[in-house]
Amino acid sequence: xxxxxxxxxxxxxxxxxxxxxxxxxxxxxxxxxxxxxxxxxxxxxxxxxxxxxxxxxxxxxxxxxxxxxxxxxxxxxxxxxxxxxxxxxxxxxxxxxxxxxxxxxxxxxxxxxxx
Amino acid sequence: xxxxxxxxxxxxxxxxxxxxxxxxxxxxxxxxxxxxxxxxxxxxxxxxxxxxxxxxxxxxxxxxxxxxxxxxxxxxxxxxxxxxxxxxxxxxxxxxxxxxxxxxxxxxxxx
Numbered sequence: 001x002x003x004x005x006x007x008x009x010x011x012x013x014x015x016x017x018x019x020x021x022x023x024x025x026x027x028x029x030x031x032x033x034x035x036x037x038x039x040x041x042x043x044x045x046x047x048x049x050x051x052x053x054x055x056x057x058x059x060x061x062x063x064x065x066x067x068x069x070x071x072x073x074x075x076x077x078x079x080x081x082x083x084x085x086x087x088x089x090x091x092x093x094x095x096x097x098x099x100x101x102x103x104x105x106x107x108x109x110x111x112x113x114x115x
Numbered sequence: 116x117x118x119x120x121x122x123x124x125x126x127x128x129x130x131x132x133x134x135x136x137x138x139x140x141x142x143x144x145x146x147x148x149x150x151x152x153x154x155x156x157x158x159x160x161x162x163x164x165x166x167x168x169x170x171x172x173x174x175x176x177x178x179x180x181x182x183x184x185x186x187x188x189x190x191x192x193x194x195x196x197x198x199x200x201x202x203x204x205x206x207x208x209x210x211x212x213x214x215x216x217x218x219x220x221x222x223x224x225x226x
Binding site for chain 2: 033035040041043044045048050055056091093103105106107108109
């Protein structure tokens with residue numbers, strides 16, 4: 001078990017460009033979460049998948065953000081028309097099937113810088 | 116609604132001294148409570164969690180936390196700090212699929 005992986009680890013882009021991040025959860029984990037973390041803050045919940053179904057989206061997830069998990073395995077988070085305020089660390093986490101509050105296992109994150 | 120308040124954005128202790136990181140929560144339902152640690156440029160790692168049962172929870176690396184319902188607190192302690200404990204610590208409250216994190220406390224350990 002190699003843990004949650006995220007790609008890329010770092011991304012620098014210009015304002016207005018689109019970016020896509022990938023998250024590979026721990027195998028057999030059916031729950032997947034995306035968070036955003038800005039400097040000096042804790043992670044903020046963005047969205048949650050159970051298998052391929054996106055069950056909840058935060059109001060933080062504006063229309064420029066979209067997340068998918070088409071086959072219930074890896075997930076992608078796309079940001080369209082990036083803005084400087086999108087600069088943050090984007091964290092992915094996964095948890096196994098089971099009780100409501102299973103431990104979430106976090107990936108190393110993708111750090112986005114929008115110039 | 117749930118929320119978490121971590122008292123003190125920075126805590127500094129000497130190596131070998133007691134570590135105390137404070138966390139207060141608000142929850143309209145019985146809370147699930149967590150402490151995570153984050154080292155620079157890494158994701159979060161679970162230290163310990165409280166779901167039900169014993170209110171004193173022991174975690175990894177010698178950390179423990181006590182759930183006090185009357186005080187709505189879940190403070191993290193370690194009897195003797197080590198240099199390797201220097202990191203950012205996050206308290207979190209969960210219920211259902213959503214976990215709400217505090218703003219974090221950065222722990223500095225002085226030699």
